[in-house]
Amino acid sequence: MSEWLELKIPWWEIVLRASIVYFVLLALLRVSGKRTVGQFTPFDLLVLVLLGDAVQGSMIAGDESLQGGLILAFTLLAWNRLVGFVTARSESVALVVEGKEDILARNGTVFEEALKKADLTRDDLQEAMRDHSVPSINKIRLAVLEKDGTITVLGMKDAKSS
Numbered sequence: 001m002s003e004w005l006e007l008k009i010p011w012w013e014i015v016l017r018a019s020i021v022y023f024v025l026l027a028l029l030r031v032s033g034k035r036t037v038g039q040f041t042p043f044d045l046l047v048l049v050l051l052g053d054a055v056q057g058s059m060i061a062g063d064e065s066l067q068g069g070l071i072l073a074f075t076l077l078a079w080n081r082l083v084g085f086v087t088a089r090s091e092s093v094a095l096v097v098e099g100k101e102d103i104l105a106r107n108g109t110v111f112e113e114a115l116k117k118a119d120l121t122r123d124d125l126q127e128a129m130r131d132h133s134v135p136s137i138n139k140i141r142l143a144v145l146e147k148d149g150t151i152t153v154l155g156m157k158d159a160k161s162s
Contacts, residue, residue: 004064005066005067007067008063008068009061009062014063015071018079022079026083059072101145102144103142105140108140108156128152131153132152140156141156
């Protein structure tokens with residue numbers, strides 16, 4: 001019974017391992033692009049679940065104790081909170097961690113290179129247009145891939161409604 005309360009590795013090693021994995025995964029997710037975060041497909045969800053499972057062993061090193069799991073959870077949540085705190089107060093850190101928005105279309109012109117760079121298709125853009133009630137590409141005033149991976153589409157104002 002006491003086995004599940006005993007740490008198999010020192011607490012600081014769990015904190016160190018969790019910290020390294022947190023920042024490596026943060027970098028990998030950042031490099032993988034905004035679509036991974038904002039536009040989940042079943043494939044993307046599967047990759048994230050498998051990613052979590054893949055790194056679990058490297059963070060805990062065979063320690064299955066209650067204390068080890070709590071230390072691991074606390075460390076990951078603490079880093080997440082600290083990174084959020086710092087990015088909210090530093091534009092340069094926010095740019096590194098979150099990136100910047102990308103313009104996908106403006107004044108009825110779609111920027112194909114921007115779509116490719118973001119791993120988006122015209123279908124993705126058209127879905128966002130439907131979500132924002134923009135009826136056609138030539139009615140797009142501005143389409144932006146936001147930092148969180150969502151697509152915002154602003155339509156042109158009709159002369160009749162002005």
